[in-house]
Amino acid sequence: MEQQAELQQLESFLVQYEQGTLPSVNWLDNLVFSRIRDARSMQLRIAQATDDFFQLLVELPVYVRPVIFRERREDVEPLEIHSWQRLTWLVDDEVNLMLENPAERKHQKLSRSVGRGVIDMELKPDGAEKRRLSAIIQLPPTRPLDMESQNLLWKFRFAISHDPRALTKFLKCVDWSDPAETQASVQLMREWAPIGPAAALELLTPTFSNSEVRRYAVSILRQAENEDLLLYLLQLVQALRYETADDNELAKFLVERAVANEVVGNYLYWYVLVQRTPPPAERSMSAFRMFERASRAKDTRGRSVWETLKFQRELMEKITIITQEVNTLRGARKVERLRAILSSDNTLGAVLTSFPQAIPNPLNPTVLTTGILASESNVFKSALSPLKLAFQTLTGDSATMIFKKGDDLRQDQLCVQMISLMDKLLKRENLDLKLTSYRVLATGNDTGLIEFVKSQGLADILKEHEKLTTYIALHNPDPHGPNGCTMTSMMNFVKSCAGYSVITYLLGVGDRHLDNLMLASDGRLFHIDFGFIMGRDPKISPPSMKLCKEMVEAMGEYFSEFKTYCCEAYNILRKSESVVLLLNLFSLMADANIPDININQDYEKALLRFESKFALELDDEAAMQHFISEIHRSSNAFLDPIFERAHRVAQYLR
Known part of the structure; x- marks a missing residue:
């Protein structure tokens, strides 16, 4: 028992010595260390002789430099913290300076060598790799891919090329600055299982700037019907801003469809026109000019359609002027003034109540309108005093719409588009929830039309x-x-x-x-x-x-x-x-x-x-x-x- 008590006391002194609370004396240190070794050996022999033997060895790290943290003990004097000037600072370039790890980069280049293509074609993922690939492929397009995921996709690119969902993920892991890798990836993209329009839209986002990739996306969209194209035409016009040249494949495709189909042409005209308002989008302006040239060059009908689109624009400008004038008045005088302007015999009133020719309703181009009905038009009681305009149709009916000045309707336009799209997705699954898909069309940064629904x-x-x-x-x-x-x-x-x-x-x-x-x-x-x-x-x-x-x-x-x-x-x-x-x-x-x-x-x-x-x-x-x-x-x-x-x-x- 005395030997055990002595060993415990020596161990306690050793801890204090290692923590720096006991001074170092060389000759005395050697004697104490020798005594500790002897005491430990004696304790071990006693334990083995009595079958009461249990030994736990824990190896703790030894630091050459001072350690500035330790567990505090109540019975020990506070440890003096070493001054910051004596510390050695190590900077991790990868983390602190956001630099690329050259070793990882070199490994990636070697593992992605295009010369390995013949070998990679035969590679098949094992069970764990299949599960990992499946999880990566199912990630939503908003999730970034880490380096490990990118390397795995590249390694098994041939094995997953039968899965259309994997193409966009594969293209995200390509090093487009490497000409050889780019050429090999584009070739594989063309041989990949065909993707659908939803994935093609992702290839038109700013994430993908390679012209061949964007051209491939357009080739997929060419297979879509006009009815489906109208569901995401607004986004395709926005995608024009990410093109690198005026004479791009996306602009050509949109103009071809617009010239061939007047409904597509009507919406394309307004979507591009709104993008031309300050600050203008350069590619949209070139697409607008391309659309005008193609319409005028088509035939007499093409030139006539373009003139009706121009008249729609002039009509919106005239209605904007009327709205500004009406807003200077108060109460019932607003309605009186609106109807007086529309009923007047002057040039403005005559043009608004009887159009020179039937023009498509901007909100619904399948309906032709001939003029505005003054008696059925009104002014809503709200801060911006939007106009309720009743348009006479060619069939004798009326199409009522709301004109707003002072509100940016582009957000409403997007939301209504999303509601219409979701309604269609639900109906494809035979679920009709009786949604009301009314139309909204922004005609400028602060003007627009809203379809009036009686309610x-x-x-x-x-x-x-x-x-x-x-x-x-x-x-x-x-x-x-x-x-x-x-x-x-x-x-x-x-x-x-x-x-x-x-x-x-x-x-x-x-x-x-x-x-x-x-x-x-x-x-x-x-x-x-x-x-x-x-x-x-x-x-x-x-x-x-x-x-x-x-x-x-x-x-x-x-x-x-x-x-x-x-x-x-x-x-x-x-x-x-x-x-x-x-x-x-x-x-x-x-x-x-x-x-x-x-x-x-x-x-x-x-x-x-x-x-x-x-x-x-x-x-x-x-x-x-x-x-x-x-x-x-x-x-x-x-x-x-x-x-x-x-x-x-x-x-x-x-």
Whole structure:
């Protein structure tokens, strides 16, 4: 026991010595070290003789330089910290100076030698590598690829060339500054399994600047029908800004389609024209000139179509002047002045009420209009006093649209496009949620047209009828139906509520109140005014979707069906091909001056927020539970009724 106590005391002194709290005396140090070795040997022999033997050896690192941190002990004097001047600083160039590691770079170049192509063609991934490749291929287009993933894709590029989903990932790992690697990659790209339009859109983003890659993307888009092309024509016009030459393949393709199809030509004209407004996009200006030359060179019909497009532009300029004049007046005098201008016999009135020739409706070019009906036109009571204009059609009907001056409608235009696209994706899966796909067309930085849909705001309905079902039953009566409504109108309401709940959740639509939720007479609900998206909202802690108690009460016993429709729609839009398409469309809008996408030049964060709404890490069952929890949180939002009352007070004071 005495020997064990002595050893423990010596070990304690040794710890203090190593920590620098005991002074070093050479002759005494040697004696103590010798005594410690003897004591340890004696203790070991005793333990072995009594079968009570257990030994743990721990090797601790020895530092040549001073260590400036140690565990504090109460019974030990504080260790003096060595001065910073005596420390040796080592700088890691890779981390601190953001420099490339030459060893890694050399390894990458050797492993990617084009001369290895014959060998790489025979390489097959093992089980673990297959799982890793599958995970990489399934990543959304917004995720960057690390060096390990890029090397793995390159190594097995031939083995995965049968998978169309892998092409965009492979092209991201190519070193385009290496001519030999570029040539080999372009050749393999042409032999790859054909991709679809969604992946082709990614190849037109600024990530890919190689002209051959962009030409390949256009060749894929050439296979699309005009109906599908119109769904992402807005983004294709934005992609022109990333081309490196005026005479590029994308511009040629768009102009060819526009000259051949007047509907495509109408929208291309306005999309490109808006891009030409300050600050102008150089490639868009050259595409506009190319479009004009091609239209005039086609034939008499081509020249006539171009002249009608020019007349549309002149018409918008005249209506802008009228709006500015009307806004100088107050109250009912605005409507009187608008109708007086349209009914006058002067040059302006004559041109507006009777066009020189029938022109396509800018919002819907399939409808030809002949003039503006003064008696049916009006001015809305709001801060910007938008005009409600009724256009006489060639068939004798009227097409009503709203002209706004003072608002940038490009964000609304994008949101309405996304709603129409998602509606089409849902209908492809046989899910019709009765969405109202009205049209919006920006005609300038602060002017634009909105299709008028006959409806009434929920705020006005509740003020007049107290319950939404009373309004629906008034237009769709059925004494034996739910709440006195027909079953069709009730299901229109439930389905449309579900559709817009999912879509506004994904788009992060904010500033939702009962004045920008509209209800049509057949029970379909829809949203307007998309001034806040991607999670932005002027309110504090807003719900993720607008689901007020009046809407829940109107659904009544069908609230469970509402949740079922929501979950079904959410999982359809979470499918890989849908997510890729939607993310790529938003990626192409990075430089489109959409306020809430590139706010504070933080576009990448906005895109990641959009991606996070799809909860891609969850399976379908978990995603359903996730969305149901969002529904319950939104329907029970504590602050939402308070903000709703504050909004009504603000509207009253205005």
